Amino acid sequence: MSQTILIVDDEKAIRKSIGEILSFEGFAIDEAADGAEAVKKIRENNYDCILCDIKMPKMDGIEVLTVAREEKPDTPFIVISGHGNIETAVDAVKKGAFDYISKPPDLNRMLITIRNAMDKKSLVAETKQLRKKISKSAEMIGESEGMKRIKETIEKVAPTDARVLVTGENGVGKELVARRIHELSTRSNAPLIEVNCAAIPSELIESELFGHEKGSFTSAIKQRIGKFEQASGGTLFLDEIGDMSHDAQAKMLRALQEGKITRVGGEKEIKVDVRVIAATNKDLLQEVEAKKFRLDLYHRLSVILIHVPSLNDRRDDIPLLIEHFLKDICEEYKQPVKQIDDAAIKALQDYNWTGNIRELRNVVERLVILSDKKISKKDVDTYILLK
Numbered sequence: 126m127s128q129t130i131l132i133v134d135d136e137k138a139i140r141k142s143i144g145e146i147l148s149f150e151g152f153a154i155d156e157a158a159d160g161a162e163a164v165k166k167i168r169e170n171n172y173d174c175i176l177c178d179i180k181m182p183k184m185d186g187i188e189v190l191t192v193a194r195e196e197k198p199d200t201p202f203i204v205i206s207g208h209g210n211i212e213t214a215v216d217a218v219k220k221g222a223f224d225y226i227s228k229p230p231d232l233n234r235m236l237i238t239i240r241n242a243m244d245k246k247s248l249v250a251e252t253k254q255l256r257k258k259i260s261k262s263a264e265m266i267g268e269s270e271g272m273k274r275i276k277e278t279i280e281k282v283a284p285t286d287a288r289v290l291v292t293g294e295n296g297v298g299k300e301l302v303a304r305r306i307h308e309l310s311t312r313s314n315a316p317l318i319e320v321n322c323a324a325i326p327s328e329l330i331e332s333e334l335f336g337h338e339k340g341s342f343t344s345a346i347k348q349r350i351g352k353f354e355q356a357s358g359g360t361l362f363l364d365e366i367g368d369m370s371h372d373a374q375a376k377m378l379r380a381l382q383e384g385k386i387t388r389v390g391g392e393k394e395i396k397v398d399v400r401v402i403a404a405t406n407k408d409l410l411q412e413v414e415a416k417k418f419r420l421d422l423y424h425r426l427s428v429i430l431i432h433v434p435s436l437n438d439r440r441d442d443i444p445l446l447i448e449h450f451l452k453d454i455c456e457e458y459k460q461p462v463k464q465i466d467d468a469a470i471k472a473l474q475d476y477n478w479t480g481n482i483r484e485l486r487n488v489v490e491r492l493v494i495l496s497d498k499k500i501s502k503k504d505v506d507t508y509i510l511l512k
Contacts, residue, residue, distance in 0.1 A: 127153040128173035128243060133163040133189060134205065135181045139228070143176065146232060147239075160184025164192045171197070174242050176226075178205045179213050187217055194221045199249055201242035205230065265301055266449045267442035271434040275302065282429050283309035288381070290366075290426045291404040293433035296481035299404040302431055303362040312400060315359030318352050323365035330373045332389050335380070341390020353386050357397045366426065367407035367418060378422045401426065436478040436485060443474045446482065450489040463493055468502035476509065 130152050134140050137158070144154040155170070157163035161183040167175065175193060179186035186204055193202050204225040206214035214225035223242040226235050265276060282289060283306045291299045300319070307317040325333050332342075336351030352361060363369075369377065380386045381401060385394045403426045412418035436443070447470060455462045478484055488509055496504040 127151060129153040129155060129170075130239070131155045131157060131163065131166060131170075131172045131175045131177075133157045133160070133175065133177040133181070133186070135159055135178065139178070139205075143230065143235075146235075150236060152239075160186065160189045163189050167193050167200075168196055172200055173246065174239055175200060175202045176205055176239075177202065179217070180207065187213065187220070190217055190220060190222055199246060201246050203238055203242060264449070265298070265305055266446050267439060268445065269434075269439040269441045271439050272442060275431055275433065278429070278431055279305050279309065282306060282431075284311060286400050287428045288400070288426055289402045289429045289431060290409075290423075291402065291431045291433060292409075293404075293406065294435050294481055295406050296483035297433040297435055298482050299406075299433055300362065300364060302433060303360070303364075303402045303404065306402060307360040307362075307400075310360065310400070312359050316356055317360045317362060318356035319362045319364060320352050321364045323368040327370040327373070330370055331376060334373065335376060335386045335388055336391075337389035338391040341388075345390065348388075351386070351388065353380060353397045353399055354395060356399045358399075360400045360402060363401065363403045365405060366403040367405040367409055367412055371419070374419045374422050378419065378425060381422075381425045436481045440474050443485070444470050446485055447473060447489055450486050451493065454486075454490050454493050458493065463496070463498065463500055465492075465500040466502065469500050469505045472502050472505045473509075 130147055132140050132143050132147075132154060133156075134143075135158055140156045140158075144156065148154055152173075155166060155172070157166050160181050163175075163177065164184065167189075177186045177189050190202055190204070193200060198221075201223040202221065204214045204217045204222045205228060206225050207228050211225075211227070214222075214227075218225060223245065224238050226238060265272065265279075279302065289303075289306060291302045293299050303319075304317065307313060320333060322330060332345075332349060332351065334351050334353055336349045336354060337345050339345055339348045376386070380397065380399075384398065385396055387394055409418050409423050409427075413420045413423055447465060451465065452462050473485070473488070480487075491508050492500050492504055495508050
């Protein structure tokens, strides 16, 4: 599908010459002979780029730019200016135009400017989509008493820099709590860096967290920046903190106490400004008694404790979660949202969810794929046993 460019100029010859060049390059072209016509077309259509002259009757290019920024803020706007209007063109860029091109337009410069403008538009659209996905992934679904308490705690804790320890079984959504805290915090514009302590071998966890200098060990062929430095100014989420080695725990304690880290093999102290949120499926006080976890580190991490209940302990939330997953999964598969009958919902509420939210989502996805237009109890009885 061709990308469409609107050319706005009161000189027909210029519209024609630019239009021919851009048509040859594969673009679809629309034209407007003055500012008023351009505004009407901008409101009625979606363009991939707008090329607009500054000096025109009825409405000048700056006025058209103002309307375009209000109506279609993501559409790149390129100003075409005569030599006497360069100052005005620069002013237009300050007001939101992507760039300006002088008359008569240089072919190569014009094409490069248009391509750059469209690339920027694509990046902006992609960024918005990613932000939407991230925001969606941090949604906390549920109205049970346990979930209400968690949401209230998050709202109180998020604006502070207090460290938080999130506990709960595998699959309950501990990472969602961390993301939500970060999203509502004053650090939300800085990165949220996640580390799964259970997935990293004990001999590499220190390098992962604190970084290393070149040559500090056999495979250290170049300097590495650790997760603490990457998260500086933002939030560091340490998942499965109970699986961290004793040596790493000692370094972690020092980093939390002093706000400084030292890379493996290095001597220089590096200041870091990090909010730490930790999560575990273990009882850390039992781990302390078994001498597998440091008590002083536990106290450092657990300024605020949030326990996420298992799905079996919040069965009232299951219908809401099913509705959310159905909408999410059907959107992902680009199909109409499937209905589910009450008997099927009741069967899912009565099921023993050992895998918690993660297992429920997998089951709903399976039902979406394998069932007909409406999910029935028979579908649940048939397909839930496939796991």
